[in-house]
Amino acid sequence: MNNNDSYVQSALEWFYSKDWTPLPFQIETWDHCLAGRSGLLNAPTGTGKTYAVFVGAVLSCLRRQKDAHEGLSQLRIVWVTPVRALSRDIAIACRAFCESFGLNWMVAVRTGDTDNAERMHQRRYPPQVLITTPESLHLIMAKGYEKYLKDVEFVVADEWHELMGSKRAVLLELALSRIKSISTPQIWGISATLGNMEESMDVLLGTDHHRKDAVMVKAVIEKKVSVVSIIPSEVEKYPWAGNLGIGLADSLIPLLEKSSSTLVFTNTRSQAEIWYQKLLEIKPELAGLIALHHGSISRELRDWVEDALHSGRLKCVVCTSSLDLGVDFRPVETIVQVGSPKGIARFLQRAGRSGHQPGAESVIYFLPTNALQLLESAALKKGIEHGDVEERVPYIRSFDVLVQYLVTLATSDGFFPESIFSEVKSTFSFSSLSDDEWSWVLQFITTGGPSLHAYNEFKKVEIMPDGCYRVTSRAIAMKHRLSIGAIVSDTMLQVKFQRGGYLGSIEEAFISKLSIGDSFWFAGRPLELIRVKEMIVQVKVSPSKNGKFSTWMGGRMPLSAMLSEHLRMVVSESATIADSPELNAIKPILETQRQLSAVPRNDEFLIESISTRDGYHIYMYPFEGRFVHEGLAAIIAFRLSRIKSISFSIAVNDYGFELLSDQPIPIEQAIDANLFTLDNLLFDLQGSINHNEMARRRFRDIAGIAGLVFKGFPGRNIKDKHLQSSSQLFFDVFRDYECDNLLYKQAFQEIMEFQIEEVRLRSALRRIESQSLKLQYPVRPTPFCFPILADRLRERFSTEKVDEMIKKMILSK
DSSP states (O other): OOHHHHHHHHHHHHHHHTTOOOOHHHHHHHHHHHTTOOEEEEOOTTSOHHHHHHHHHHHHHHHHOTTGGGOOSSOOEEEEOSOHHHHHHHHHHHHHHHHHTTOOOOEEEESTTSOHHHHHHHHHSOOSEEEEOHHHHHHHHTSSOHHHHTTOOEEEETTHHHHTTSHHHHHHHHHHHHHHHHHOOEEEEEESSOSOHHHHHHHHHOSSHHHHTOEEEEOOOOOOEEEEEOOOSSOOSSOOTTSSGGGGGGGHHHHHHHSSOEEEEOSSHHHHHHHHHHHHHHOGGGTTTEEEEOTTBOHHHHHHHHHHHHHTOOSEEEEOGGGSOOSOOTTOOEEEEESOOSSHHHHHHHHTTSSOSTTOOEEEEEEOSSTTHHHHHHHHHHHHHHTOOOOOOOOOOOHHHHHHHHHHHHHTTOBOHHHHHHHHHTSSTTTTOOHHHHHHHHHHHHHOHHHHTTOGGGOOOEEOTTSOEEOOOHHHHHHHHHHOOSOOOSOEEEEEETTSOEEEEEEHHHHTTOOTTOEEEETTEEEEEEEEETTEEEEEEOSOSOOEEOOOSOOOOOOOHHHHHHHHHHHHHTTTOOSOHHHHHTHHHHHHHHHHSOOOOTTEEEEEEEEETTEEEEEEOOOOOHHHHHHHHHHHHHHHHHHSOOOOEEEEOSSOEEEEESSOOOHHHHHHTTTTOOTTHHHHHHHHSOHHHHHHHHHHHHHHHHTSSOOEETTEEOOHHHHHHHHHHHHHHHHHHOTTOHHHHHHHHHIIIIISOHHHHHHHHHHHHHSEEEEEOOSSOOTTTHHHHHHHHHTTSOHHHHHHHHHHHHHTO
16 A cells, blocks of 8 residues: 555544544545645535545645655645634634544634734644635735745635635735745645636636646535425515514524524624524523624624534524635534525535535525515525535735735835746736736836836835845835735724623724714624724713614625526416426415516516606616626616606616606607617717716725735824725826826726626617517506605605605505
């Protein structure tokens, strides 16, 4: 038996000692790792992906090291995870294997939660295994990294589907391009739910030899997922957002009582806070057995919740995507999804938190927040049955990330442009980078470019006599290290008790709306605002139970293209599907919709023209998601205004959109004039939206990543409105004096690709052009348009007033 066989045999024996049977894909992954190959592992959640790659990485390192059992003196395995909470689970799993395998290896974690003393210890005494995030990996590279990383033999991108489609993936691509040049490691990605696996492997491995020799390992495992919809006893014929949701909270109590532990997933942190309080209000006996978990809560509180969940001390955790991922949550028996998950992949990921072991069935309960979401539940079932998951569109040519990366290298050991250029070109994101663009980036970091060359603060990098590019200013280096990363958000303030501990962080935009003495809910507690001082929100426990719930930006996700497709199919077939409990439940809604208007088939496109005392309404139902509808509504309004001088207000949701005017709308004339044509789409799009204003807002994030604006030192953050005005000033300067600035042009490109979703918008128009237009004239609002109407009212009035208005409208039907 050769060494490779003996290593594999030892791994098998370790598995058997745990009463586990290694699965074929795990053994296949070990073999590829031992053969020196890189690759991507695709396997369902809860089937043992972590041990497949980690054991393979360890065996690969052992093969190269004769004295490995005595311990290695340098870093060998870098494990990159997308979320800090996941790092603890991975570390526990890795340590368990190393200890049981007889390896004296140190497994360390370095994330934003790691204190400075631990970071210094890790640099002085490198662990053999380092679990980190893309941002922390770049922080390592910002300070004498070559010696530290020169012996790395394995880099793993865990939960790669979470990084794909974000600038954090670009950060990792660039870091890998450097690591591959100094240590030639094997690179592996781990992914559960991703539609474009081949492309995702290209993004991870780049265009060099790693991709040519790469393999894709797919686990042939049928993971059974059961979706159970929580159906209300009575369904209103006129649904609107929020008229179910909390009203169904009572139905969760039996689920909690019969389960040893339950995760209740919400899409936003605000929802999590609300549901946590509601469940405690319904059943106070849950106090001490229920907890709250989201990304704005302090690390200590999150750690406590995760530990209590592992040990089985908690019956329920109300959470967000902060608990989407994990290595081993076996105590979790039941999963509940509150409201639309917006995508099949996200739904599957959350479902996989239950039955989190090979062969176990995952069961997830779907709780709709309005009755029409039962259509989505039926669509989710169809998507899962067909094995469909969404693709993630990768970011390419993100020059803000490239600028940041080059300054990172210059802050550390410096770099020579000739060698770094070839490395950058080897990445998927920058494979099309031209010589002229490279020259522009180098000029930008050394002089500030044509528009900023007169200001010394933008001359960050100096060219040394030997041609090396370096940052020589300690102040510039310090500011840059504090700004590393590609996650952008509103300015965050720390929430602390006046006498006591740290609770977490909250956005400045929410706190700015409160007055001293106001009450609000945060981290599951009623708090009273005492003062805001030096970016710290001082609070005390409030006796009031009527405070505002904390809100965060970014909670409005659109439906994915894949889920939209299945939703249209379910709507089309709703009259003929007899065995769906969801469709049977909302039959009264669909019947009312048919009586007043129509339920469109897949080859039809429904348009409703309605006149009310508010004005003249046009409703259209592409079922394509919020972002696409915003673009479509703007284009249709623009084209209608060219036929007749008319102005509109626009409201959208994931199912359709409304155009409202105080004048009759010439919809029939517009249809005759080919209203949905693809001709001149770009011209009409640019004429219909405030392109400049959208790009200006997008540029704020780009400016922050590229280092044009600095958010401030810890505890002395610059106010959000000041950052906004600074980035707008740069935008205006580039627009007026340097319109070929790559960062300026990038803002417009990102608007088209990721906000307006131009590709998906074109596809929607192409489909509508091929469909039969079904123009209806209902005598009153229909069930399909009612949620859009209600959302528009909510933007004008308080929630309480809107709910009363809506109930009166329903009673008048």
